[in-house]
Amino acid sequence: MSTTYDIAIIGGGIVGLATAMELTRRGRNSLIVLEAEDHVAAHQTGHNSGVIHSGIYYKPGSLKARNCVSGRQAMYKFCAEHGIDHENCGKVIVATQQSELPALDRLEQRGKENGLEGLRRLKPEEIKEYEPHTAGIAALHVPQTGIVDYIGVSETYARLVQEAGGTIQTNSRVKGFHPDGQEFVLDTPQGEVHCRNLINCAGLYSDRVARMCGVDPGLQIIPFRGEYYDIVPERQHLVNNLIYPVPDPNFPFLGVHFTRMIKGGVEAGPNAVLAFKREGYTWSFSPGDTLQFATYSGFWRMAWKHWRMGFGEIYRSLSKAAFVKALQRLLPELRIEDIHRSGAGVRAQALEPNGQLADDFRIKETAHMVHVLNAPSPAATASISIGISIADMAEKNFQA
Ligand SMILES: Cc1cc2nc3c(=O)[nH]c(=O)nc-3n(C[C@H](O)[C@H](O)[C@H](O)COP(=O)(O)OP(=O)(O)OC[C@H]3O[C@@H](n4cnc5c(N)ncnc54)[C@H](O)[C@@H]3O)c2cc1C
Numbered sequence: 001m002s003t004t005y006d007i008a009i010i011g012g013g014i015v016g017l018a019t020a021m022e023l024t025r026r027g028r029n030s031l032i033v034l035e036a037e038d039h040v041a042a043h044q045t046g047h048n049s050g051v052i053h054s055g056i057y058y059k060p061g062s063l064k065a066r067n068c069v070s071g072r073q074a075m076y077k078f079c080a081e082h083g084i085d086h087e088n089c090g091k092v093i094v095a096t097q098q099s100e101l102p103a104l105d106r107l108e109q110r111g112k113e114n115g116l117e118g119l120r121r122l123k124p125e126e127i128k129e130y131e132p133h134t135a136g137i138a139a140l141h142v143p144q145t146g147i148v149d150y151i152g153v154s155e156t157y158a159r160l161v162q163e164a165g166g167t168i169q170t171n172s173r174v175k176g177f178h179p180d181g182q183e184f185v186l187d188t189p190q191g192e193v194h195c196r197n198l199i200n201c202a203g204l205y206s207d208r209v210a211r212m213c214g215v216d217p218g219l220q221i222i223p224f225r226g227e228y229y230d231i232v233p234e235r236q237h238l239v240n241n242l243i244y245p246v247p248d249p250n251f252p253f254l255g256v257h258f259t260r261m262i263k264g265g266v267e268a269g270p271n272a273v274l275a276f277k278r279e280g281y282t283w284s285f286s287p288g289d290t291l292q293f294a295t296y297s298g299f300w301r302m303a304w305k306h307w308r309m310g311f312g313e314i315y316r317s318l319s320k321a322a323f324v325k326a327l328q329r330l331l332p333e334l335r336i337e338d339i340h341r342s343g344a345g346v347r348a349q350a351l352e353p354n355g356q357l358a359d360d361f362r363i364k365e366t367a368h369m370v371h372v373l374n375a376p377s378p379a380a381t382a383s384i385s386i387g388i389s390i391a392d393m394a395e396k397n398f399q400a
Contacts, residue, residue, distance in 0.1 A: 016201030018387030029165030036173035047345030071382030091242035226270025301355025
């Protein structure tokens with residue numbers, strides 16, 4: 001006789017695990033997390049920049065702004081309680097040309113509207129107090145930003161789920177779905193899993209999983225690879241903490257920046273290159289993934305609008321010299337020999353049929369199901385708060 005779980009969560013990334021942690025904390029422990037890979041945090045969560053974002057970038061009132069601010073506070077508290085490596089080191093956002101000053105003003109205003117206290121506007125000489133090797137014409141110091149080990153966070157969420165009676169099952173990619181009376185049946189390589197309720201937190205595959213479950217996601221996931229370089233140890237003194245550019249307001253990405261990592265070292269990146277494969281960590285190609293977005297009208301509308309930016313990113317991906325040039329705007333002393341290629345992450349970015357890159361988190365609720373369709377950055381920072389919101393939705397939808 002197979003078990004029927006109350007809740008199955010597809011995806012053992014930080015969002016699925018945070019949701020599982022909150023539901024089991026509420027006593028919903030007939031719960032299973034199904035993860036495709038042989039360990040949790042295998043994709044976006046385990047390949048990100050490790051930054052605890054402040055909430056400065058997001059439109060006041062948006063899900064991103066609300067969940068980032070409350071999630072950030074919860075993340076610091078959680079890490080302190082569970083002994084997870086983290087540091088509230090602050091960051092600077094640096095304008096290097098006059099044309100960026102209005103955007104820097106808007107960020108400062110946004111930060112204040114999102115409740116950030118202690119933001120400090122810096123003159124060129126004041127930037128040196130924080131980052132002596134950075135050049136800029138103005139900057140903003142954001143004290144709330146920090147760095148953390150998100151793999152450690154995810155593993156702790158998973159441990160708490162198991163301690164509360166929930167199950168984490170790896171090597172279990174969900175490949176099929178069908179309803180059976182009051183239940184759903186999920187096909188995995190380890191056999192069928194029966195559940196009464198379902199939560200889709202499948203990241204790069206969230207749109208496909210929604211469709212597999214008979215739900216129209218109304219958007220498509222487009223993978224954008226973010227490539228990183230490491231600064232060689234002898235030159236890491238050039239960066240104290242985190243140095244970011246003023247982002248282009250037309251894109252949901254933050255621009256290549258410098259990040260001191262909690263485990264040591266300094267990373268530069270990530271860029272944002274269209275990937276031709278959902279888990280395309282290098283220049284690789286999946287005919288199925290490419291065909292899927294090439295036949296999506298939203299993709300061509302996006303390509304038409306942003307082709308210049310897209311080619312710039314491809315050029316920077318292929319040319320180390322171009323990548324270094326972008327970084328030298330923030331750190332003029334950086335030389336080409338100071339960095340070497342390291343890893344990459346692939347962002348799951350939802351694209352609307354009209355060609356707009358979805359800016360906010362997107363969650364779709366149907367009877368007995370919740371589908372998390374867009375959970376890009378700062379979803380790791382915000383995970384505890386998003387987990388609470390998804391658990392609220394789940395408990396409402398799962399009553400029927
Ligand atoms: C390059 C990069 C840098 C980033 N930097 C930051 C940062 O500094 N700070 C921050 O807050 N955020 C950052 N983000 C964003 C953050 O990492 C993501 O928003 C977050 O990790 C999303 O978590 P997730 O659980 O939704 O997705 P994922 O971590 O991708 O997890 C989804 C999981 O679902 C599994 N899965 C997929 N399909 C199936 C299936 N059919 N069956 C079973 N399992 C399945 C996958 O194997 C995966 O483990 C960054 C992202 C990237 C890519």
